[in-house]
Amino acid sequence: DTGVSQDPRHKITKRGQNVTFRCDPISEHNRLYWYRQTLGQGPEFLTYFQNEAQLEKSRLLSDRFSAERPKGSFSTLEIQRTEQGDSAMYLCASSLPGGNEQFFGPGTRLTVL
Amino acid sequence: AQSVTQLDSQVPVFEEAPVELRCNYSSSVSVYLFWYVQYPNQGLQLLLKYLSGSTLVKGINGFEAEFNKSQTSFHLRKPSVHISDTAEYFCAVHSGNTPLVFGKGTRLSVIA
Numbered sequence: 001d002t003g004v005s006q007d008p009r010h011k012i013t014k015r016g017q018n019v020t021f022r023c024d025p026i027s028e029h030n031r032l033y034w035y036r037q038t039l040g041q042g043p044e045f046l047t048y049f050q051n052e053a054q055l056e057k058s059r060l061l062s063d064r065f066s067a068e069r070p071k072g073s074f075s076t077l078e079i080q081r082t083e084q085g086d087s088a089m090y091l092c093a094s095s096l097p098g099g100n101e102q103f104f105g106p107g108t109r110l111t112v113l
Numbered sequence: 114a115q116s117v118t119q120l121d122s123q124v125p126v127f128e129e130a131p132v133e134l135r136c137n138y139s140s141s142v143s144v145y146l147f148w149y150v151q152y153p154n155q156g157l158q159l160l161l162k163y164l165s166g167s168t169l170v171k172g173i174n175g176f177e178a179e180f181n182k183s184q185t186s187f188h189l190r191k192p193s194v195h196i197s198d199t200a201e202y203f204c205a206v207h208s209g210n211t212p213l214v215f216g217k218g219t220r221l222s223v224i225a
Contacts, residue, residue, distance in 0.1 A: 004156075033212060042117075042203050042215030043157070056212070091156060093213075100145050100164055102213060104157040 004105035006092050012111045013082055020078045021108045025094030032075050033102060034067055035091040036060065043091055049075060082112045115140040117204050119216035126194055127224050134189040134219045136204030146187040147205045147213070148178055157203065163187065174198070199223045 005024045013019050025032050030051050035043035046065070047057045051072040061067075064082075069075040079086055089109050093102040120135040138144065145164050149157040161172025168180040178189045187204060201220050205213040 006156075035213075040217075042205075042217050043213070044215070045212035048212055058212075093157075100207075100209060101147075101159065101162060103159075104149075106156040109154065 004092055004094055004103055006090075006105040006108050008108060009106060010109050010111075012113065014113050015082060015084060017082055018078065018080045019082055019110065020076055021090055021110075022074060022076050023092030023105060024074045025092070026103055028096065029094035029099075029103070030072070030097050031095045031099070031102075032069060033093040033095075034075070034077055035093065037089040037091060037107070038087075046077075046090075079110075082110075084112045086110060087112045115144065115206050115208065115214045117206050117214055117216035119202075119204055119219050121219050122217065123220045123222065125222045125224055128196055129193045131192050132190065132194050132198075132221065134202050134204075134221065136187045136189065136216060138185050138187065138204070138206045140185075140206060140208065142208045144206045144208050146178075146180060147207075148172065148176070148187070148189050149203045149205060149215075150174075151201045151203065151218075153200075160189070160202075194221070194223050196223050196225060 007022045033048040034046040037043040049069040064080045067077045089107045091107045092105045095102045116139045118137045126132045147162045148160040161170045163180045171177045201218045203218045204216045
């Protein structure tokens with residue numbers, strides 16, 4: 001197993017466009033988390049899944065953001081009508097059932113022009 | 114609600130000198146504590162974690178941290194730093210299968 005993977009690693013888009021990111025967790029990890037990290041800040045929680053169920057969403061997750069994990073494996077995070085303030089690193093993490101450690105992917109860096 | 118305070122945003126230190134990166138947390142329940150390192154344009158790598166047991170925790174790359182419940186602290190230490198330790202360090206907390214709450218990070222700069 002090669003760890004958590006994210007695709008793409010970098011995305012540049014124009015304001016108003018939609019973007020979608022993918023996260024593949026470590027196999028057998030049933031929990032999957034999305035975080036956002038802006039420049040000079042620590043990561044901030046966005047949402048998380050247990051299997052295919054989305055259990056919690058942060059108030060940071062505006063209605064332009066949507067996340068899915070349809071089969072309880074990979075997850076997608078979509079941002080509609082992107083704004084310059086959405087520019088950030090989007091990090092995905094996964095953990096085992098009952099696990100206390102979250103394993104992070106390399107992140108997707110989004111730049112909105 | 115939980116929160117994490119990293120008291121120093123930047124720490125410059127000479128190579129082979131010791132370093133301490135400070136972290137204080139706030140929580141009304143028992144917590145698990147973590148230190149992560151982030152190199153430029155990369156994700157987070159776990160340095161060490163405190164779940165229970167001994168309050169002195171040893172991690173990778175020669176780092177260690179001590180959990181102090183009375184002072185609600187989890188400071189990270191290394192007796193002798195290398196140039197390759199230059200990175201951003203994040204302290205984080207959660208109370209079990211909940212999202213991590215991170216501090217704002219400390220940028221460690223090792224000077225030759």
